[in-house]
Amino acid sequence: METPIKREATCEQELAAIRDSLEILGGKWKLRIMRYLNNHMDEKNTFKKIQREVEGISAKMLSKELRELEINLLVTRTVMETRPITVNYAMTEYGLSVFPVTETLVDWGLNHREKIK
Amino acid sequence: METPIKREATCEQELAAIRDSLEILGGKWKLRIMRYLNNHMDEKNTFKKIQREVEGISAKMLSKELRELEINLLVTRTVMETRPITVNYAMTEYGLSVFPVTETLVDWGLNHREKIK
DNA sequence: GTAACCAGTAACCATTAGTTAACCGATAAC
DNA sequence: GTTATCGGTTAACTAATGGTTACTGGTTAC
Numbered sequence: 001m002e003t004p005i006k007r008e009a010t011c012e013q014e015l016a017a018i019r020d021s022l023e024i025l026g027g028k029w030k031l032r033i034m035r036y037l038n039n040h041m042d043e044k045n046t047f048k049k050i051q052r053e054v055e056g057i058s059a060k061m062l063s064k065e066l067r068e069l070e071i072n073l074l075v076t077r078t079v080m081e082t083r084p085i086t087v088n089y090a091m092t093e094y095g096l097s098v099f100p101v102t103e104t105l106v107d108w109g110l111n112h113r114e115k116i117k
Numbered sequence: 118m119e120t121p122i123k124r125e126a127t128c129e130q131e132l133a134a135i136r137d138s139l140e141i142l143g144g145k146w147k148l149r150i151m152r153y154l155n156n157h158m159d160e161k162n163t164f165k166k167i168q169r170e171v172e173g174i175s176a177k178m179l180s181k182e183l184r185e186l187e188i189n190l191l192v193t194r195t196v197m198e199t200r201p202i203t204v205n206y207a208m209t210e211y212g213l214s215v216f217p218v219t220e221t222l223v224d225w226g227l228n229h230r231e232k233i234k
Numbered sequence: 235g236t237a238a239c240c241a242g243t244a245a246c247c248a249t250t251a252g253t254t255a256a257c258c259g260a261t262a263a264c
Numbered sequence: 265g266t267t268a269t270c271g272g273t274t275a276a277c278t279a280a281t282g283g284t285t286a287c288t289g290g291t292t293a294c
Contacts, residue, residue: 012170014156015152015153017223017224017225017227018222020230021225025225026143026145027280028139035132036132039128048239048241053132055132057282058282058283060242060243060244060283060284061281061282063242083240083290083292084241084290084291084292085240085241085291086240086241087241097225100224101218101222102135104218105139105142106135106138107134107217108138109134109135109138111214112138112141113134145251164270164271164272176271176273177252177253177272179272196271200260200262201261201262202261202270203270204270
């Protein structure tokens with residue numbers, strides 16, 4: 001995991017950066033999948049296992065989202081020569097850079113739930 | 118701005134927290150609007166000014182997103198008795214709690230742009 | 235032999251998200 | 265009197281998201 005470099009940016013550049021981030025990480029599922037993989041890096045994470053634990057996601061969506069994360073080099077896909085064949089998904093080194101994003105969203109969500117209670 | 122409290126949570130609770138956050142902050146525009154307001158807290162931020170500076174947003178979307186942010190107590194809407202009438206949008210104290218989220222997304226987006234270059 | 239598990243894909247449909255353009259009434263500037 | 269600005273709304277549309285069901289083909293457990 002690279003150490004984040006503090007940058008100077010104009011408001012315009014900041015808003016463009018948020019747009020860029022959301023293009024890759026936005027939507028209902030990607031950050032949840034990333035968080036799940038982050039929390040289970042020491043295990044094999046098969047398609048079915050991810051689907052069971054990322055609650056509510058359909059096979060179709062999971063398949064699509066994993067493919068997009070793979071294209072953006074955030075996760076790897078490895079076919080395992082087990083019987084029956086399983087497929088292992090894992091975070092890449094680069095995928096780890098998403099951790100602070102999910103972390104702030106977890107914190108905000110937990111805090112918000114407290115607040116509206 | 119409340120100081121964030123570190124919490125213990127299971128993976129399941131974390132994923133639910135991300136879902137909650139995205140329900141309120143998700144989509145193409147909300148976090149960009151929040152960031153813009155955060156960067157311009159010392160000014161009056163009228164509808165048209167926000168629309169000019171949050172590049173690409175239509176009046177319809179801005180109107181809808183601001184209404185939803187207002188409902189969730191993240192921004193306030195104040196009609197100003199100027200001629201012509203203007204409307205001022207401002208972050209609430211609670212809205213400030215979103216800052217860490219936009220900050221990590223700005224950092225990630227800037228870093229990502231460097232990386233793919 | 236039959237049922238279930240694995241990792242998906244394909245087809246179809248419904249809902250949601252977001253865009254574009256026109257328009258509103260009030261006021262002010264030329 | 266015409267045009268521009270303010271803060272939006274409305275309608276019509278497309279694109280993206282997401283659900284459901286059925287299906288693949290090989291393997292293993294009953």
